[in-house]
Amino acid sequence: MAEVVMKKLTLAGVASEKQRLLETLAFCGAVEVKNASYLLKLEEELMSGASMDAGDAYALRGDLEKLQGAVGVLQPFAPKKSMLAPKPQISQGEMQETLQDRAAAVASAEEVLRIARERAAIAPERGKMEGQILSLSPWVKTGLPLSLTETKFVKLLYGTFPAAADLPQTLERMEAYDCVVNLVSSDTNAHYVLVLYCKGAEEEVLSALRELSFSRVQLREYAGTPAEEICKLEKKIEEGERLFETLTQALAAKGDESPAVQRMIDSIGSRILIEDAHTDLMVTAHTFFLNGFVPETRIGTLERALRDFSVAYQLDEVDPEVDDPPVLLKNSKLVQPYEMVTELYGLPLYNGIDPTPAFAPFFWLFFGIMFGDMAYGLLMMAISGLILLKVKPEGFAKKLFSLVFQGGVAAFIIGLATGSFFGDAISIFSGTFLGKAVGFKSYFDPLKNPMEMLYISCVLGMIHLLWGMTLKFYLCLREKDYAGAFFDIGLWWLLFVGIAMFALNVPMGRYVMMIAAVGLVLTQGRSKGNIFSKLFSGVLSLYNITGFLGDVLSYARLMALMLSSAVIASVFNAIGVLGGPSVIGLVLFIVVFCIGHFVNMFTGGLGAYVHASRLQYVEFFGKFYDSGGRAFIPYKVQTKYHTLISEEEN
Amino acid sequence: MFTSGVSLAILGAAVAAGLAGTGSAIGVGVAGEAAAGVVSEDPGKFGLTLLLQALPGTQGIYGTLMAFLVLSKIGVIGGNIVPIDIETGLRLLFACVPIGLVGWTSGIAQGKTCAAGIILIAKRPGEIAKGMVYGAMVETYAVLALLISFLAYANIHV
Structure with a gap:
């Protein structure tokens, strides 16, 4: 549904441009490079004279390790940053500039590590000397040299x-x-x-x-009198303390270098990526050969990047059977966060169907129902919104916080309907401390109308399940499996219609039901060998109706979790006002309120997320979805401390 | 033996909160033991393991929920105890049995499942969603038991 079409890239170039091309590709991030070694075996004669290229990232990795060690040491001394501060930006050119100072940076990192080692050795040394003082002190009175x-x-x-x-x-x-x-x-x-x-x-x-x-x-290791020796040791401890101070100051002075070291780490990281990419290339004396996958949406980027290279390349259609193409999902901004839920289950097959847009509204609604509270929703929106705006996370974190934000909207809307704001906090609080209970109007109170809520849950479940079957129907049609579409899905629909008509006392209902049931008995064993096992599987398939009932009943969790988060919230509110309308009572209320609602938000939010996911994974995906795709992992520079900006945008 | 149903209703609340809470306590404990083992190897997994450890805690919440509803229905919470007859008291007691029993057993079972999930993310932290879903499979039965307890309770009038 929403998967990006992949193209197979085959590219040949001249050796003199190899390094520069790999660099350019690493920063444009449009290609997933595939190791070319399979070609050596595939076309042995053609490939004689070619060999796999080698990269040299060994020294780089050594340097990286030292720099990472230094960043760890300097962390307590680094300039303090607000938790909400976004990562600094870095561009390709800046990385190259940074790399020119590599030797100096590594030397500085080594110095930091040396200081840290020396500093760390002081404490054990001091412990040893203190032990010596302890063992000498009983002998002070002898006054004899040891x-x-x-x-x-x-x-x-x-x-x-x-x-x-x-x-x-x-x-x-x-x-x-x-x-x-x-x-x-x-x-x-x-x-x-x-x-x-x-x-x-x-x-x-x-x-x-x-x-x-x-x-x-x-006591043979000592020469002077015990008192002299103790004095000597104490002096040494003092010296150690002074040295510790000096070294700490030295580190603190280097604390300001921490951002520069981080910059170097990210720059070296990009260099390692490029060196490692060499091992995926095939080379001859004067040429190199690269292959990989390009998402259709990024062909433009790739073509712009390749403009000033003398390379020959072509883009072919992929054959999912042979090429094992990677999968990249593509959805609108609103739906994108839910890709996280799909990714955690497993990506679809390359020629499969992306279930994300299909389940996103249900996930949103289910989360809202199970966590419906205006205040909780507002808090979720505020926290995730602040992080999204200020820290500007990327990738998985961005999806996660966007999901939290949307979940907050859902919780707020459902909370508006049930009139829940920290449960019944407002009416309880005003009733106790102000003498007159006021609160939000409740349009639907699940505590007073549990049966209605149960019906709503089950109806939502049925819609969700039928929607899943519809997708299966669509998939069967797409695969031209018409028998599957009409016998496996269509007859079930007919059966449901019949049951519904029967339940509503429509005269024809009984017959519709029977026709569907007979149809199922006759068709569900069609893959079996002899007539008896065909009939037996057919009859057995009717048993699936209990499975469907079980699936529907599973949506009762919507009601149960809705009740539990609402009731637990009111339990904490009720405990909070036990102190009565006094100052102590108010303090008690505030304490219980903060702790209680924090706990309820954590467990309730987690529960709502887990169960909203579960309803997708087990009930919904079970109807139609096949996972097993491989994620598209672009050959792209990854930075830990910076946001990479492309030069084109500057 | 009983002259009013109030004590029976309180027994019901005790069954709901007590048994379901026991199940959750054992479940969260089992999961916590596994989590501590994993974190001893990799302290960075604290957050992930905590998510899984929290899952078997819901049975105790469901039990507390029922207990609270029963206690507030008979006025033990709120101050004015409603004198109910023995029949009503027994009804409330029986209404609490499903969540008490299933909360107890499913809490323990879910704890074990989540402990296994924690071992799973020790090796494959990317698969945490699957570990959670395994845990949520067990919880279904606690949810269904809560549902029955609640429906029974909602139709008892005092």
């Missing part, structure tokens, strides 16, 4: 007894040996002792100590 481990006759031994040990008894037991045990300090972990013993008594002393759960402490 390098002193023995004298001519005596050895010094630093160690601990467990905190649980009975210290006086331990010391008393050690008196029997040729040693002195000095208690230096104690804390909750251990008793810290310095043992002096004669070298001759080493063995007995050590074994006695072991029995008393003495454990040795290694």
Whole structure:
């Protein structure tokens, strides 16, 4: 319905222009380049002497990685931007200019990364030194330099007894040996002792100590007294802190470079794309060969781009069976956002049918019914509208926010009909705090007329399903499958008409119904082999009528979700006014109101989106739609931080 | 045992909110466990996994909805309790059974389905719509149960 026709592009040019052509094509974005290697196999003789081209993006990727690292590091220091600020613009020429400073930019990025590494190493180093101070501090009282481990006759031994040990008894037991045990300090972990013993008594002393759960402490790495060492470490920590400050300032000073680095990243990204495109080309000594797909709508752009090249090219009709052409949807601005819903399910086949315009009004209406509230709708419109106007997102994000905006319109309109503004917030609030309940007029209250709402839901469902069958009918006619159109769809319609007539007591209804049923029994098994299985499948097909009923009943979710978002909103309003008409009551109301309606908007909005999608995917698409197409991915420069503007527009 | 229907109606509200809420709590929990696992690998998927984790939460909302409707019908919310007879109380109680039971079981089942959907988007984030639709398939039965509960409730007059 709304798919763009693709053309097959075959292009040959001279090698000297190859690089410039690839650049031009990358910025015009009209072509999907197809890898040419299949041709080497296809026509081996013709292609002798040709080979696949090679690109060199290795160094570029290395640079890109460094620059991306630098942007990450600089992010906290970058100039603050408003969340709503649009991305800066960049053009092909500006990218080329930017690339001339590549070496300097990479060097600067390396410097940033080096500083960041050095800065990141300070904290663990500091942690280590703090641990050392902690292990030294119990020994401060000894006042002995730690390098002193023995004298001519005596050895010094630093160690601990467990905190649980009975210290006086331990010391008393050690008196029997040729040693002195000095208690230096104690804390909750251990008793810290310095043992002096004669070298001759080493063995007995050590074994006695072991029995008393003495454990040795290694302090050999230090030279001065514990107090001196601690002082030294503290000084080092301070130095580290100063260095950290200096390095942070250095990074902050480079923060302003962040936009330039981002510019370089996008520029290098374009260069990588172009280098990679080389690998899809076939080359001989003096020529190159490129093939791909061009959407019919972009042929003009392509032809303008190719004007100043000495190339030979032709555009052919695609054969969907052989060429595997990509799919590009084309819809009016109003319908475009709903392409997102189609894309998430799966694109249509190339020669299939784009269901987007067919379901868009239903999606819109269903979302509105399930999320109908004036205030919610206004909020959705305001937020998405602000983003669309200020940030100017592109691609998927643009479709998403446009969809949110349109959903907001639907919610507002349905809310107007039901008189719902944050549920019944206005009447509850004015009733409690102003003494007189006022509110919007409700033209239709689903809570008071649930049966009517159920009927409306099911009727909408039937229309939706019959519309799906109509599309199937159209597809069958297009494929010249007349039997399918009239037996598989037409007879069902006849059956529905008969049932409706029967239900309304129209005299002929019974017969219309029977004719349709007999027709279905006779035709639905027509693909089967023998007469019995033909009849059996025919009879079995009547069972589908329950399937149709199930489909219709599935639309009851429209009513259920409509009720649930309305009732939950009023639950929060009712809880909000429990404090009564007082200042505290007002504060309570505001708090409950904000939290409650935020939660309801999130769950209700998500539910409405999911179920509006589901009704398309399961009930509607099930009737006629085949997905399985491949998206058109143009050979086009992608930018992360900038909006690419074409030079033609300037 | 009962002299008025009010306690029966409150029991009904308890069945609706309690059982359906239990189902949702378990469902959201199961989905959340899967989501945390996925986010441990890729913190950028928080938003996507949260969408799927929220889906099994609706059963609890449906249950609360019924409970609220019943409680406001008999005046427990609003202040003036309407003295109803045992028959009416039993009717309200039975009206709450569908959403209570189906909310409970479908909440758990939907939680598992959404957990599987979360694993799906761990590998293929582009396929989130399909994961959501699998979850919405389960929810159909909670919607139908709510429908029956509500229709029964709407035709009980006190």
